[in-house]
Amino acid sequence: MSRKFEHLSGGDLFDYLPSIVDLFAVTMLASELFQVEISKEATQERLKRELEMGMQATVAREEYKLVGVTTYSELDLDTESPHEMLSFKHKEIMRCLKSLGKTHHISDFAFLSRTFVDPDCQGKGVAKEMRQQTLARLKEDHPDGVIVFTNHQSNNTRIIRSSISLGFKQTGIKQTWQAIEGASAGEYLNNEYWYLVLK
Numbered sequence: 029m030s031r032k033f034e035h036l037s038g039g040d041l042f043d044y045l046p047s048i049v050d051l052f053a054v055t056m057l058a059s060e061l062f063q064v065e066i067s068k069e070a071t072q073e074r075l076k077r078e079l080e081m082g083m084q085a086t087v088a089r090e091e092y093k094l095v096g097v098t099t100y101s102e103l104d105l106d107t108e109s110p111h112e113m114l115s116f117k118h119k120e121i122m123r124c125l126k127s128l129g130k131t132h133h134i135s136d137f138a139f140l141s142r143t144f145v146d147p148d149c150q151g152k153g154v155a156k157e158m159r160q161q162t163l164a165r166l167k168e169d170h171p172d173g174v175i176v177f178t179n180h181q182s183n184n185t186r187i188i189r190s191s192i193s194l195g196f197k198q199t200g201i202k203q204t205w206q207a208i209e210g211a212s213a214g215e216y217l218n219n220e221y222w223y224l225v226l227k
């Protein structure tokens with residue numbers, strides 16, 4: 029089956045949100061790492077809010093079926109307005125940035141937030157290709173360099189292996205937080221933050 033990868037933003041990405049929400053639900057249900065009930069409505073609302081803040085995505089399709097997605101957000105500290113700085117992802121970027129100090133002299137940042145691949149298509153390099161294409165695009169769009177952050181549950185060995193092979197390094201920042209909006213108390217994830225300098 030032929031597999032296609034494409035970049036989506038704005039209205040094009042908005043049209044895909046229901047399929048992305050379905051993909052998240054199917055993938056999380058099949059994963060031993062996410063033992064929580066997800067509310068599709070809450071996920072859809074959260075994605076809509078992130079899209080309003082400029083979220084983009086690289087998706088993988090087999091014919092018309094969505095089989096993978098990687099979402100990400102960008103932040104340019106030189107031009108970003110305070111309103112945009114309030115976005116959740118941007119706050120995470122600022123926190124990670126503090127941990128690195130001012131050693132890189134780069135003012136553009138991105139956060140890769142979610143990578144999900146349909147359980148039937150896992151282990152075939154879909155995540156790798158989506159993430160490589162996302163990084164290649166970021167590199168092209170930021171000729172003066174960009175620092176990319178991401179976070180992973182500390183026991184999610186597959187995505188951690190993928191990040192290490194793409195060159196990500198640990199920031200040293202860890203955070204424990206509630207898994208999903210609407211999840212019951214006590215359902216927490218231990219997240220570790222990673223970074224990659226693209227220049």
Ligand SMILES: CC(C)(COP(=O)(O)OP(=O)(O)OC[C@H]1O[C@@H](n2cnc3c(N)ncnc32)[C@H](O)[C@@H]1OP(=O)(O)O)[C@@H](O)C(=O)NCCC(=O)NCCS
Nearest residue numbers: 142143144145150151152153154155156186187189190193
């Ligand atoms: C994590 C996930 C996105 C990986 O997608 P994938 O398309 O199967 O990943 P890839 O085939 O590109 O492989 C990624 C890495 O995981 C490793 N991997 C793949 N399948 C594996 C398996 N069954 N067991 C152990 N490692 C495996 C690969 O060796 C690869 O490492 P490499 O890049 O060094 O070669 C997918 O398993 C998934 O959707 N999991 C549930 C959601 C999730 O945990 N998302 C990440 C946090 S948001």
